[in-house]
Amino acid sequence: MSTDKMSVKVNVDLQKERQKCNFNIQEVTFIFDGGKEQTLQRKKIEDIALNSGASIDSIPEECLGLKERYDNAVRKSCIYSRIVKNEILEITGLEALGNPVLRRTADAFFKEISPFMLHLGMFVPTIIGQCTEEQQAKWLPRALEMQIIGAYAQTELGHGTFIRGLETTATYDPETEEFVLHSPTLTSYKWWAGGLGNTANHCIVVAQLYTKGQCHGTHPFIVPIRDMETHEPFPGVKVGDVGVRMGFNTADNGFLSFNHYRIPRENMMMKNAKVLKDGTYVKVARHEKLTYGTMVFVRVTLVKEAAINLAKAATIAVRYSAVRRQSQPKPDAPEPQIIDYPTQQHKLFICIATAHALQITGDWLWRTFKDVLADMRGGNTDSLPELHALSSCLKAISTSDSAAYIEQCRFACGGHGYMLSSNLPLIYSFVTATRTYEGDYTVLLLQTARFLVKAWEQVEAGKSVTPTVSYLTLAATKEKVLWNDFAEGIIRSFQAVAARKISACAETIKRHMKTGICYEDAWQLTTVRLVSAAESHCRSVICQTYWNEITRLTASCSTNVKIVMEQLATLYLIYWALERSGDLLRYSTISEKDLNRLQERYEELLALIRPNAVGLVDAFDFRDEILRSTLGAYDGRVYERLMEEALKSPLNDGPVQASFHKYIKPLTKGKL
Numbered sequence: 001m002s003t004d005k006m007s008v009k010v011n012v013d014l015q016k017e018r019q020k021c022n023f024n025i026q027e028v029t030f031i032f033d034g035g036k037e038q039t040l041q042r043k044k045i046e047d048i049a050l051n052s053g054a055s056i057d058s059i060p061e062e063c064l065g066l067k068e069r070y071d072n073a074v075r076k077s078c079i080y081s082r083i084v085k086n087e088i089l090e091i092t093g094l095e096a097l098g099n100p101v102l103r104r105t106a107d108a109f110f111k112e113i114s115p116f117m118l119h120l121g122m123f124v125p126t127i128i129g130q131c132t133e134e135q136q137a138k139w140l141p142r143a144l145e146m147q148i149i150g151a152y153a154q155t156e157l158g159h160g161t162f163i164r165g166l167e168t169t170a171t172y173d174p175e176t177e178e179f180v181l182h183s184p185t186l187t188s189y190k191w192w193a194g195g196l197g198n199t200a201n202h203c204i205v206v207a208q209l210y211t212k213g214q215c216h217g218t219h220p221f222i223v224p225i226r227d228m229e230t231h232e233p234f235p236g237v238k239v240g241d242v243g244v245r246m247g248f249n250t251a252d253n254g255f256l257s258f259n260h261y262r263i264p265r266e267n268m269m270m271k272n273a274k275v276l277k278d279g280t281y282v283k284v285a286r287h288e289k290l291t292y293g294t295m296v297f298v299r300v301t302l303v304k305e306a307a308i309n310l311a312k313a314a315t316i317a318v319r320y321s322a323v324r325r326q327s328q329p330k331p332d333a334p335e336p337q338i339i340d341y342p343t344q345q346h347k348l349f350i351c352i353a354t355a356h357a358l359q360i361t362g363d364w365l366w367r368t369f370k371d372v373l374a375d376m377r378g379g380n381t382d383s384l385p386e387l388h389a390l391s392s393c394l395k396a397i398s399t400s401d402s403a404a405y406i407e408q409c410r411f412a413c414g415g416h417g418y419m420l421s422s423n424l425p426l427i428y429s430f431v432t433a434t435r436t437y438e439g440d441y442t443v444l445l446l447q448t449a450r451f452l453v454k455a456w457e458q459v460e461a462g463k464s465v466t467p468t469v470s471y472l473t474l475a476a477t478k479e480k481v482l483w484n485d486f487a488e489g490i491i492r493s494f495q496a497v498a499a500r501k502i503s504a505c506a507e508t509i510k511r512h513m514k515t516g517i518c519y520e521d522a523w524q525l526t527t528v529r530l531v532s533a534a535e536s537h538c539r540s541v542i543c544q545t546y547w548n549e550i551t552r553l554t555a556s557c558s559t560n561v562k563i564v565m566e567q568l569a570t571l572y573l574i575y576w577a578l579e580r581s582g583d584l585l586r587y588s589t590i591s592e593k594d595l596n597r598l599q600e601r602y603e604e605l606l607a608l609i610r611p612n613a614v615g616l617v618d619a620f621d622f623r624d625e626i627l628r629s630t631l632g633a634y635d636g637r638v639y640e641r642l643m644e645e646a647l648k649s650p651l652n653d654g655p656v657q658a659s660f661h662k663y664i665k666p667l668t669k670g671k672l
């Protein structure tokens with residue numbers, strides 16, 4: 001328990017909730033963090049970063065103007081970066097780049113987003129993933145020392161999804177051994193890159209490479225864009241902010257264009273392809289899509305990012321629901337805590353369970369990513385298509401589910417959830433963007449679908465398939481699922497649903513083609529079903545991974561931890577079986593009777609989890625400085641904090657605002 005939790009006076013209802021909790025909270029924290037060592041490391045990092053007091057704002061961030069908010073975010077980013085560089089990276093090493101602990105700690109500094117986030121989040125990983133060793137030796141130490149600050153500019157005004165359609169050109173000039181960067185149209189302007197608008201002095205630019213008159217497709221380049229002393233953009237570089245956004249307003253998303261702007265040949269990131277001095281193009285990589293590596297990396301990390309943000313929202317909403325009392329369902333009885341309403345439990349407990357499901361699946365995906373990376377270092381890229389398919393659908397579903405449930409947490413907090421000081425709107429505005437960036441939801445599910453249809457064709461041809469789709473072989477037999485075990489039955493049923501949907505898509509494509517249309521058109525006509533098939537596949541992967549892993553992770557835990565963790569995982573599985581009952585009835589052997597039993601068990605589980613609900617969110621172990629919520633603080637002083645925050649509003653700086661004298665008074669006196 002952190003010091004802030006020991007010294008405060010806690011709301012009586014929350015105190016009672018904590019007395020009811022029947023399991024060892026710390027053991028669950030260890031599970032959520034991925035082990036005891038990870039928890040200890042996280043706490044150490046949080047202590048280092050937060051005990052400096054540098055994260056504290058005198059005026060709430062949301063009450064500042066746009067410029068002051070950016071200014072404040074840069075100030076705090078510099079302090080946080082110094083702490084990360086001098087103290088945190090020493091503890092974590094570069095593993096921190098794939099570990100949400102840095103982001104989690106950063107939340108204490110920024111209620112919105114740091115303008116430096118993409119420096120560590122994408123600029124540094126791209127140097128690691130796309131540069132030769134020699135190039136890394138040049139750029140990496142400078143980037144880690146924060147001597148240079150970078151952004152990742154791939155998306156353009158005209159194209160984000162379709163990378164092959166990017167218009168920025170990098171044309172090699174062998175005379176000077178330079179690349180000439182150029183933005184030929186308005187739609188070729190780079191757009192959206194985080195940290196680019198006013199902060200970064202360097203930028204990774206993805207451009208169409210031309211040499212010897214031939215285009216070789218998109219490649220990444222490191223581009224200095226601003227003078228290191230004056231910070232003025234270099235001649236030939238036009239850079240600025242893209243304008244006010246739904247969230248991310250301190251993230252400094254920018255635009256960038258080039259007018260025949262020259263960079264040295266060595267600034268092409270040459271791990272996967274090179275241009276020699278004479279302009280000869282040499283392909284190094286064994287897989288064409290390795291230049292997309294940073295996107296795969298970020299998609300993998302976003303699964304845990306989705307989990308952490310949902311855990312934050314659930315913590316806020318569950319604690320608030322234990323403090324808040326409303327209505328009078330029984331005459332003469334006191335108003336119940338709103339968490340006692342089964343409908344409220346239905347809104348909230350799935351959020352707790354989903355945070356665990358995504359965290360565990362995210363851990364598993366991270367290990368898979370590292371295995372594939374190790375294979376690729378040895379020259380074997382066979383597992384890349386499976387990793388791409390997995391990271392695509394898991395990024396899509398985790399960010400989409402997380403955003404939807406964070407919004408559900410806000411609904412669960414009624415009117416007070418709408419206050420920015422609850423932090424729920426800001427968490428939502430951040431997470432809903434993750435559904436779009438780094439690959440839009442639909443686009444990524446269609447990438448997974450492409451892999452699934454190919455896997456199905458392999459199965460039909462009697463060939464073997466990769467592990468995550470091996471269920472297609474079994475499920476294709478349409479055997480009856482035995483419902484002697486809820487979890488096993490649901491997992492097998494989801495696999496049957498996915499398999500039947502995938503096979504139906506493959507058949508539909510063939511049927512369309514028999515009418516004489518080409519494969520691409522037949523594919524388009526099937527995309528609504530393909531997205532649905534990819535979603536079912538992803539759901540089956542999450543259900544199976546969550547169930548298998550939670551069984552493994554709790555094997556040596558105390559009995560009550562095992563019980564509560566199993567209750568949550570079962571709740572997750574049953575929730576989705578009921579949500580997708582139409583699919584199950586259509587494609588699996590489930591009966592109405594089975595579904596009725598699932599509904600009953602689901603309602604039993606809500607009641608069983610109820611006494612442990614506050615304990616479960618306490619186990620996420622968010623310090624108040626990170627939660628930054630009037631509704632979710634550990635002490636439950638909800639109403640006091642709401643009042644305190646209200647009084648900090650600049651609109652409360654005096655009893656009469658200047659606008660009264662300027663406008664209202666003249667209006668009421670008939671002088672306007």
Ligand SMILES: CCCCC/C=C\C/C=C\C/C=C\CC/C=C/C(=O)SCCNC(=O)CCNC(=O)[C@H](O)C(C)(C)COP(=O)(O)OP(=O)(O)OC[C@H]1O[C@@H](n2cnc3c(N)ncnc32)[C@H](O)[C@@H]1OP(=O)(O)O
Nearest residue numbers: 102103106120121154160161162163289292388437438439
């Ligand atoms: C303070 C602490 C900081 C710590 C930070 C920690 C974490 C960071 C957290 C968050 C990050 C924060 C913010 C991020 C901000 C956002 C950044 C961005 O958005 S950057 C821009 C991202 N852009 C995209 O994602 C674009 C999406 N589009 C694509 O990926 C591709 O264009 C698309 C849709 C995949 C299609 O590509 P295309 O080249 O046209 O390919 P095809 O469809 O023709 O497919 C050809 C084959 O290639 C396979 N493929 C495609 N992609 C990949 C891949 N990545 N890897 C492997 N293989 C791939 C595809 O499956 C086809 O295969 P087959 O031919 O079917 O075999």
Ligand SMILES: Cc1cc2nc3c(=O)[nH]c(=O)nc-3n(C[C@H](O)[C@H](O)[C@H](O)COP(=O)(O)OP(=O)(O)OC[C@H]3O[C@@H](n4cnc5c(N)ncnc54)[C@H](O)[C@@H]3O)c2cc1C
Nearest residue numbers: 152153154155159160161192193194433436437438439442
């Ligand atoms: C907050 C934020 C931060 C960002 N940060 C960065 C950054 O740092 N660097 C960077 O380079 N980019 C960044 N981006 C850009 C981001 O990567 C793109 O916005 C994203 O990849 C989606 O591309 P798009 O905007 O072109 O959408 P579009 O592709 O135009 O999508 C619009 C609609 O069309 C649909 N659609 C598109 N193609 C297809 C298809 N083939 N089949 C079916 N439907 C399709 C989509 O599903 C969507 O509904 C950021 C974006 C946001 C919102």
